[in-house]
Every structure is written in C-alpha cells, then in structure tokens.
Amino acid sequence: MYKYFSSAYKFGSIAGALSVIAFVALSFLYPDPTNLNLVFGYVISPIAIFLAIKFFKEYSNNGYLSFAEGMSLGFVTYMLEAILSLIGIWIVLQIHPNLFEQIKASKLDVLATSKDSIVSQVGLESYGMTLESVKNMVSLDIALNDGLWKIIPGLFFTIIISIILRRNPN
Template structure:
C-alpha cells in the first residue's frame, strides 16, 4: 500500500504546507488573504497532483499507470493537501484572533459595498441571511472553505491528469 501512496503523501503534505505558508504571507500584504489563497490553491493543487501521479508512475510502478491508480494517488494528494491546509489555517486564525477579525470585517465591508446589486439579484432576504452568516462566522468556517476549494478542483484535476498520464502494459 505504501508503494501506491508514498508520492501522494509527500506532494500532498508539501502542497498543504505551502498553502498555509501562502495564507500567512498573504495576511501580511492584504487584510483578507482568503481570496488570493484560493487562487494560490488553484495553482498548487494541480501541480501537486501531477507530480504525485507522475512520480508514482515513473518510480513506483515501472512507467505504467491505470486510471484507477491515478485517481487513487491523486485523491490522497489533494485530500492530504486540503487537510493540512484546513488544520494549519484554522490554527493560525485561532492563534491570531486579530487576523480573523480583520478578515471578518473585510468580508462585511465587501458585502455592504455591493448590497444594491446583491439585493437586486437574489433579494433582501438572501442578503440578510448572508450578512448574518458572516457575522456568525468562526475561524473553522474560513479554514473549511479553503479546504473545500482544494478538494473540488482537486477531483477535477485528478481526473484530467489521470487520463493524460495513463499508460497500461500491453
């Protein structure tokens, strides 16, 4: 079993650590690092999945890769990335409550700044529900959102990369 997932553990863990470091670095530059960290995740996730599957294919599986093997390795890579990112960002926000309050305030400002267009599109009730959910937001919500936005694209990228790198023995 280790043969199947050794590269996935390495690249998923490294990508998760980079994601946490990116969140911390971006927090020094912007009051709300969450959106740019999501963009960073869209870049690092496919790179980590590609490298995990490629290293598995070349160094653990003699140059062969079935679609199922690629999906399994990719799944472990993006799930580990998401879990490391979730725990890391959650701990950062728990330890630095001023950063969390700064993010929350920034999200409230963005919401109030676009109130008219939101109300016109989805109605007053939806706007008020969104406003209330942001007011009740906790650090776990931000960390979970970041992790989910690594899992969803991770599945998509894993399918594509597994198809591209697939090579079965004749």
C-alpha cells in the same frame, strides 16, 4: 501500500504546507488573504497532483498507470493538502484572533459596499441570510471553506491528469 501512496503523501504534504505559508504571507499583504489563497490553491493543487501521479508512474510503477491508480493517488494528494491546509489555517487564526477579526470585517465591508448589486442578483432575503452568516462566522468556517476549495478542484484536476497520464501495459 506505501509504494502506491509515497509520492501522494510527499506532494500532498508539501502542497498543504505551502498553502498555509501562502495564507500567512498573504495576510501580511492584504486584509483578507482568503480569496488570493484560494487562487494559490488552484495553482498548487494541479501541480501537486500531477507530480504525485507522475512520480508514482515513473519511479514506482515501471512507467504504467491505470486510471484507478491515478484517481487514488490524486485523491490522497488533494485530501492531504486540504486537511493540512484546513488545520494549519485554523491554528493560525486561533493564534492570531486579530487576523480573523480583520478577515471578518473585510467580508462585511464587501457585503455593505456591494449591497445593491447583490440584492439585485439574489434578492434581499438571500442578502440578509448571507450577512447574518458572515456576522456569525467563526475561524473554523474560514478554514473549512479553504479546505473544501482544495477538494472540489482537486477532484476535477485528478480526473483530467489521470486520463492524460494513463498508460496500461500492452
């Protein structure tokens, strides 16, 4: 079992740690680091998935890779990245509640300044529900959102990378 997932553990852990580090670093530069951290995740996730699958294929499986193996490795990689990112961001927000309040205020400000545009697109009722949900937001919501946005693109990238790197014995 370790043979199958050793590269996934390594690269998933590195990607999760880098995601938390990016969140902290971006929090010093921007009042709301969540959006840029999501963009960082879109860059680091496919790299981590590719490296985990490629290392398994080349160094543990004699150059062969089935689609199922690629999907399994990718799944472990992006889930580990998402879980570590979720836990790390939640801990950072628990330790620094001012950062959470700053992020919440930034999101409320965006809703207030874009009210007319949002209402014209989704209606006043949806805008009101969104405003209420942001007002009731807790730090776990921010961490969960980040984790989910590691999983969704991670699945997409895993499918593509597994197809590209697939090579079965003749």
